[in-house]
Amino acid sequence: MHVPILGSTVEIDETAIAEPPAVVREQVREYARGExxxxxxxxxxxGTMTGEVMAAMTDIPYGETRTYGELAAELDTAPVAVGQACGRNPVPIVVPCHRVVGSDGGLGGYSGGDGVATKRRLLEFEQGTTRLSTES
Structure with missing residues (x-):
């Protein structure tokens, strides 16, 4: 399913979520309204490294980030493996891979929407430096 947010569209694999698409879309709209x-x-x-990284990403609080290296240390793997797993996340936004950044503060990559530009806007939104339209 394609979900509009921040002026771009993020693809979410609805088969990876038990709830119906209408529920997913409503929760994304609530997120975009700051609710x-x-x-x-x-x-x-x-049941792979991707799943382990996804589980770790769900523990990153709203408005905060973790580095690829921090997640790698937590999971006893390499930062590049974490980055690759982030790129395979089938449900961006829902599992917040946008909250994982480079150790130098760089954003790295992002598989959703318009790539790094979308990641930047999501992080800015969560950190309160920008507001989204409620018409997502």
Whole structure:
């Protein structure tokens, strides 16, 4: 499913979420209006490194970031493996891969929307430096 947010469109794999698409869309709209900081959705986490990284990303609080290296240390793997797993996240925004950044403060990559530009806007929004339209 394609979900509009921040002037771009993020693809979310609806088969990875137990709830119907209408519920997912409504929760994304609530997030965009600043009414939701975490998603209340049942996400299927793969039994692989990607699933381990996805689970770790769900623990990153709204408005905060972690580095690829910090997640790698937590999971006893390499930062590049964390980055690759972030790129395979089938449910960006819902599982907040946008909250994972480089150790130098660089944004790295982002598989959703317009790539790094969308990641930057999501981080700025969560940190309160920008406001979104309520018409997402």
């Amino acid at each position: 939701r900081e975490a998603f209340d959705l049942t996400v299927a986490m793969p």
